[in-house]
Amino acid sequence: MVGQGGRHQRSVRGVLRRLTLWLALSIAALVWIAPLLFMLVGSLKPDARVLPEAGSRWAFIPRAASLDNYRDVFARVPFFVYLSNSAWINGLIVGLGLIVNSLAGYALARLRWRGRRVVLTLVLALLVVPFEAIAVPLFYQFSSIGMRDSFTVQVLPFVAFPLSIYLFYSFFLGLPRELEQSARVDGAGVLRTFWSIIVPNSKPAFASVAIISFLSFWGLYLWPLLMTTGPQVRPLPLAIATFQTLPPLQWGDILAFGVMMVLPVLIMFIAFQSWFVRGVASSGIKG
Amino acid sequence: MSPLTVLFWIAGGLFLFSTTGGCRRASRSGAQAEVLSVWAHAGRADERRILQRQVSRFNEEHPEFQAQLTFLPEGSYNGQVQAAAVAGELPAVLELDGPYVANYAWQGKLRALDPILGEKLHDDLLPSLIEQGTYRDSLYAIGTFDSGLGLYAHRKALEAVGARIPRSAAEAWSVREFEEILASLASHDADGMVLDLGLNNIGEWYSYGFSPVLQSAGGDLVARGDSMRAEGILDGPESIAALQHIQDWIVQGYVDPNLDDAAFTAGRVGLSWSGHWKFSSYCPKGDCGDVVLVPLPDFGRGSRTGQGSWCWSITRECKNPELAMAFLRFLLRTPEILAMTNSNHAVPGTKSAVAASADYGMNGPLHLFASQLSGGYAVPRPRTPAYPIISSAFQKALLDIRAGGSVKKALHRAARVIDRDLADNHGYPDPQAARRDGGEGKR
């Protein structure tokens, strides 16, 4: 914050202040992402050197880097099959979820109908139910109709997501009523209003719900473990389990797998992060 | 088109796409006669590769049938198989870890193999393997190899402290002798850690590697037989004494945590409590050099060691049991057994294969393992449907003991868990009897 006063003196102090801030942040950031660096550098080392060098500076500075571990990963598991499975499954969960949950959130926020309160309370209560509580009954439900081992069984239970509904609800509550009024005066139906007016004005909400639901589901391990068998439909988190068998634990391979698993998501996130921050900023979360 | 219609077309399309699995769907198990579905655990790389090659060779010989192999992660193998079993989606041929056979047989998921095995093969199989796969007098699973458990040692280290080197299980060190050796080795060792107990492993290793110690001391996991119980046995004085020894070794700092799994090969420790699967890394290309194999110490009633390993079963959902048996017969051919055991150095599963094996011949480096099995020093893990609970409770007790907790309390807790499970399941009554009695069985 800049105040008044002798410009020359202030600017020196200002520069010093900025520099210290920069330094503090840089050190903090470096310490913060140290584990990620560790992962990256470890993935470039031969397995035998990952542990012994964990405590030295060579854990964070690469030397004699090689891509052998990455080659190993491709040899051990059909990586791209798992990757595309994860992409499809999560894409469907997020995509279908955006449609289904936004419609519900809109109806709860903007329309008048009997039962609105009840449904809202139900949604909030279901927010608390942990997935692990319903995993076994769901397992019985799906097994009894023979739907194991498919994409469907990995997508369907997660499309309707109470948190997404609540986030859309909060956001739509905060939209100015004038938006719809002009369309309604012209005689447009609810759905058309939603599609042509609400949605374009809610891009940040859609972005943040998309990201939150993506992050909630893409690491799912227990459900696919129970419900699927072969690599044809299994997602990435299960592939890492094949590396964690009996020793010798090949740490280099495991870290290389981790890097490859996270890289696409990381890149996507870095590219779209401004949307995300804007989305959070204008969503109902912050008030 | 109204937005409503558009929306529903998109949603419907996505839904349909997801239903058809995006043009990709895991194949159904045993549904078609031509495909023989086979599940195996994703273990060590060499075993996986050999199994894959064996499946290809089988398929070449039988072009009209295709065996299809799927690997499941080993870590939660039993959980996954159990889930598939409940859903009725087991494959035709299922690999199981030996002690878990009784549980699946009790659940009625496995076919009895006696009618289709044939006498010649039955006689050729190692008796320990027949024993492993038998539940209530029916054979449900056969392995192509059995396991060996012992102590690998660096000969020079032993000679340096003046220890004798036992040549057979009858000559095993007493536990007191063993502890003296540990102390002497430690005094010559830089970090004092001279023993690798495989503590970097998790899971079944604990039950397999350390329950023989109970039996060697005169205790056991449970009182075997019809009135099975753990109380007084697992937490009896003999069992407690045996595990107290092990805890002492850990507490005194003799044991290397071995997170990099290289303690023995790097020479950090002189002794490694391990099994046949370590042979290829300890004795590369069969050249043992300085490495010798000795039996586990005698805790009072003689040296005892473990047995049992992965074995093959045919499930009730298999539509073509003859074909499945043909696959198992293929795996049990001497050259096929040797293909696997020459690589993983396990004990070959048939007498003919043992005779033909270089490792296990009279002067072979792994002869100790075979002699332990035939000499009665190997004790199978309890063959009961309660085994998963027994193993899980014992593993937990060992983890607590390892962390320095009271041995007596840990074993007592484990015994209580096991006994309560036995009571909950009404002693795991014979399902045949239950069916005969019209579902009443034992209440």
Place this chain on the structure above:
Amino acid sequence: MKRQPSLPSGNRVEARVAWLLVTPALLGLFLFVALPFVLAVLISLTNLRLGAPLPLEFVGLRQYLRILSDPAFLRALLNNSLFALMVVPVQTALALALALLVNRKLRGMVVFRTLFFMPVVFPLSLVSVVWILIFAPGAHGTMNAVLQWLSFGSWHARDFLRDPHFALPAIMLTSIWQGTGFQMVILLAGLQSIPQQLYDAAQIDGANAWRRFWNITLPQLRNPLTFVVIVTSILSFRVFDQVRVMTQGGPANASTTVIFEAVRSAFDRAEVAQGSAMTVVFFILVLTLTLLLRRVFKQEGEVS
């Protein structure tokens, strides 16, 4: 929302449309969340075991009595409570501190924001694997080496994940590291929407930095802070992946959690009914906690 006057006739159409919009989600929620949970409650009153060919019996509250006298489960409840008590304040404070640091109009702040957020993108199971290596025992483990350096050599190496005193803190640290970035972004958004005039006015009045923070920043952040606290609290009770990968609940239950015990019961010991009972207890606990927290931090402008 203001109370609406008596409904005009167009409302029946509106109601019909509303139901149309809400049905897909409701169907999903009912089939895949509500129904299975009701089933879970029912299962918890039986002796159901995975795959056992035994007759299903109704046993009333036996499972609940068992788990409430099971030392492992009780320890799990304690651990989760400790977790919440430690992690919620620490993670929130850390997130706030980072948000304040990053909330300057300086060049490169976007980079820092990205860096602090990165761990959130990683699935917990992967994060746990990396932290196993960091917590490796012996002097060559990263954490041991760092602590050794920071304490000028007076730290002796420990096996964190197998030490009853350090296992749970190790898991807490891993969780804090992974989760702070997300809360930071939320608080940052909140900070950025505080009108600058408030600060200018306060500065003219002579308020120092601390009073500005206490009297302006904190109250203005009430809503996002409430959200952060509630969500972190709920998530503190759902700790599972880290325990599964790093410590398996050990040593001697020092790091076990409610969900871990529930999953272990249901899938390792095939005691599905017992696992269900644990999750029902979990639900009741967390619901109560959430309601309590909402009452304590009553949000501004919130329709109850």
